[in-house]
Amino acid sequence: xxxxxxxxxxxxxGPRDGLQNEKQMIKTEDKIEWINMLSxxxxxxxxxxxxxxxxWIPQLADxxxxxxxxxxxxxxxxxxxxxxxxxxxGALAANMxxxxxxxxxxxxxxxxxxxxxxxxxxPVLKPVIQEGIxxxxxxRGYVSTVFGCPYExxxxxxxxxxxxxxxxSYGIEELSFGDTIGVANPKQVEVVLTEVLKRxxxxxxxxxxxxxxxxxLANVLVALNxxxxxxxxxxxxxxxxxYAPGASGNLATDDLHYMLEGMGIETGLKRKxxxxxxxxxxxxxxxxxxxxxxxxxxxxxxx
Amino acid sequence: xxxxxxxxxxxxxGPRDGLQNEKQMIKTEDKIEWINMLSxxxxxxxxxxxxxxxxWIPQLADxxxxxxxxxxxxxxxxxxxxxxxxxxxGALAANMxxxxxxxxxxxxxxxxxxxxxxxxxxPVLKPVIQEGIxxxxxxRGYVSTVFGCPYExxxxxxxxxxxxxxxxSYGIEELSFGDTIGVANPKQVEVVLTEVLKRxxxxxxxxxxxxxxxxxLANVLVALNxxxxxxxxxxxxxxxxxYAPGASGNLATDDLHYMLEGMGIETGLKRKxxxxxxxxxxxxxxxxxxxxxxxxxxxxxxx
Numbered sequence: 001x002x003x004x005x006x007x008x009x010x011x012x013x014g015p016r017d018g019l020q021n022e023k024q025m026i027k028t029e030d031k032i033e034w035i036n037m038l039s040x041x042x043x044x045x046x047x048x049x050x051x052x053x054x055x056w057i058p059q060l061a062d063x064x065x066x067x068x069x070x071x072x073x074x075x076x077x078x079x080x081x082x083x084x085x086x087x088x089x090g091a092l093a094a095n096m097x098x099x100x101x102x103x104x105x106x107x108x109x110x111x112x113x114x115x116x117x118x119x120x121x122x123p124v125l126k127p128v129i130q131e132g133i134x135x136x137x138x139x140r141g142y143v144s145t146v147f148g149c150p151y152e153x154x155x156x157x158x159x160x161x162x163x164x165x166x167x168x169s170y171g172i173e174e175l176s177f178g179d180t181i182g183v184a185n186p187k188q189v190e191v192v193l194t195e196v197l198k199r200x201x202x203x204x205x206x207x208x209x210x211x212x213x214x215x216x217l218a219n220v221l222v223a224l225n226x227x228x229x230x231x232x233x234x235x236x237x238x239x240x241x242x243y244a245p246g247a248s249g250n251l252a253t254d255d256l257h258y259m260l261e262g263m264g265i266e267t268g269l270k271r272k273x274x275x276x277x278x279x280x281x282x283x284x285x286x287x288x289x290x291x292x293x294x295x296x297x298x299x300x301x302x303x
Numbered sequence: 304x305x306x307x308x309x310x311x312x313x314x315x316x317g318p319r320d321g322l323q324n325e326k327q328m329i330k331t332e333d334k335i336e337w338i339n340m341l342s343x344x345x346x347x348x349x350x351x352x353x354x355x356x357x358x359w360i361p362q363l364a365d366x367x368x369x370x371x372x373x374x375x376x377x378x379x380x381x382x383x384x385x386x387x388x389x390x391x392x393g394a395l396a397a398n399m400x401x402x403x404x405x406x407x408x409x410x411x412x413x414x415x416x417x418x419x420x421x422x423x424x425x426p427v428l429k430p431v432i433q434e435g436i437x438x439x440x441x442x443r444g445y446v447s448t449v450f451g452c453p454y455e456x457x458x459x460x461x462x463x464x465x466x467x468x469x470x471x472s473y474g475i476e477e478l479s480f481g482d483t484i485g486v487a488n489p490k491q492v493e494v495v496l497t498e499v500l501k502r503x504x505x506x507x508x509x510x511x512x513x514x515x516x517x518x519x520l521a522n523v524l525v526a527l528n529x530x531x532x533x534x535x536x537x538x539x540x541x542x543x544x545x546y547a548p549g550a551s552g553n554l555a556t557d558d559l560h561y562m563l564e565g566m567g568i569e570t571g572l573k574r575k576x577x578x579x580x581x582x583x584x585x586x587x588x589x590x591x592x593x594x595x596x597x598x599x600x601x602x603x604x605x606x
Binding site: 001002004183185186187188190194211212213214215216217218220221222252255258259262263264291292293296 | 304305307486488489490491493497514515516517518519520521523524525555558561562565566567594595596599
């Protein structure tokens with residue numbers, strides 16, 4: 001029999017990991033309204049933006065304005081991505097509850113994405129993490145390409161463990177393991193997570209699956225069985241995959257919610273509000289969102 | 304650790320369960336060519352059509368012509384759906400290797416789909432099954448709405464077991480349990496299958512998942528862990544869902560293949576040939592197929 005947790009925390013990354021991969025930009029005021037709607041869905045964690053150079057990600061150039069304008073609820077953690085100390089300054093100025101740093105488990109992806117080798121990335125992230133902690137913030141870490149790299153293919157578990165060791169040693173609260181290009185299969189998740197959980201406590205690991213090959217929920221199931229209770233997802237499956245335009249991107253919050261609630265696992269999320277805020281985003285983006293939930297919702301309307 | 308089979312049989316239902324739910328009809332000669340291509344993909348089982356009244360399913364009105372014109376390979380089982388004795392006659396005249404009957408585990412769905420109560424369906428199917436066997440054919444059975452009914456909602460395990468008992472008692476070789484409207488979650492699959500497998504051997508049970516809510520592969524994973532090795536699917540996710548137009552339908556053969564091969568489970572299927580025959584079908588249907596595999600394939604081309 002499956003061994004399932006009673007409760008899971010869904011961390012909404014749509015406003016950051018979703019929007020940064022959408023070609024269509026949405027107005028800052030709409031983004032703020034959307035995040036305010038997300039705050040009413042029962043989510044306890046929302047990653048709202050990224051404090052990066054707007055030259056890299058023009059979709060998130062309004063980071064400070066968004067962070068300062070949203071209505072915050074005291075029981076929600078509002079987080080932002082920061083690539084470096086300048087990003088951290090922005091996030092602190094905007095009074096984020098949590099900041100997140102990121103790097104890859106694969107050398108080539110790290111180089112292409114951050115323009116540095118893995119070993120050269122550590123000295124950049126270490127002060128960001130430690131200054132974030134000194135400022136009273138919890139700091140999260142994303143490890144990308146844990147299950148495969150678009151340039152190198154296979155990524156060794158040793159690389160994943162090495163990067164994780166370093167980041168935890170700097171004081172990271174939680175590491176989110178990303179299947180950046182959505183290639184993971186359930187067996188692989190079991191093998192990798194089993195090794196990871198020999199080394200680190202399950203409470204400090206989150207899984208960040210993309211649904212590019214349709215395996216995200218099957219991968220979630222394996223992680224649940226291994227005791228993982230933190231999962232990243234993006235409402236409506238927002239975001240696509242930068243390496244496969246047109247393909248599904250982030251695991252959809254609404255689809256994850258469907259499966260977990262059906263299995264009797266508590267998430268705190270409210271279905272009606274989730275769908276309502278996904279519809280709002282569809283209007284503002286001027287396109288349909290790819291999640292299965294939104295597909296079935298649309299077919300109800302057209303019936 | 305997961306307990307996984309070494310080998311799985313994928314039963315392709317696209318030409319029947321797929322095409323019958325597509326509005327767009329394709330020419331008989333194209334259908335024949337497509338099935339001939341499917342025979343080159345490594346599949347060992349193809350359900351090619353349904354011998355039903357063409358008034359009900361005009362898409363499959365060419366059943367006899369298709370069955371008589373395809374090039375058959377000796378190591379592939381070519382099957383067809385038959386609703387009644389007249390259908391069986393057609394299937395026997397066309398020399399099908401296997402025939403399949405169908406009914407629902409839910410009273411209302413059975414009534415709407417077959418126009419008979421469950422108890423009135425038995426006397427129709429019993430002679431079909433027994434005459435099929437007498438003619439030297441193996442007979443398969445589909446049980447629909449095992450995990451939920453579009454009219455009644457929940458379907459009791461007792462109903463599923465009662466229908467299964469009857470069908471097996473008539474000499475059915477294998478029962479395929481259908482999540483007709485794609486609502487099943489992994490926990491439910493575990494609960495239902497655990498009861499089913501107390502009663503019937505796992506070798507005689509197949510699972511037929513639809514991906515309407517994105518849970519199909521997660522459901523497959525649970526079934527694999529319980530020892531199930533027969534799975535129905537349709538190439539490219541062909542078929543949609545008759546109760547949710549626009550939504551994903553059958554679990555896609557190509558996505559199932561991706562997951563299983565990645566997990567080291569043998570299927571005998573050849574990826575290149577699968578994609579090639581899915582592309583052919585896309586051309587003839589004049590539309591993109593919804594599987595994740597085909598989505599990522601399209602994005603490779605447009606890159």
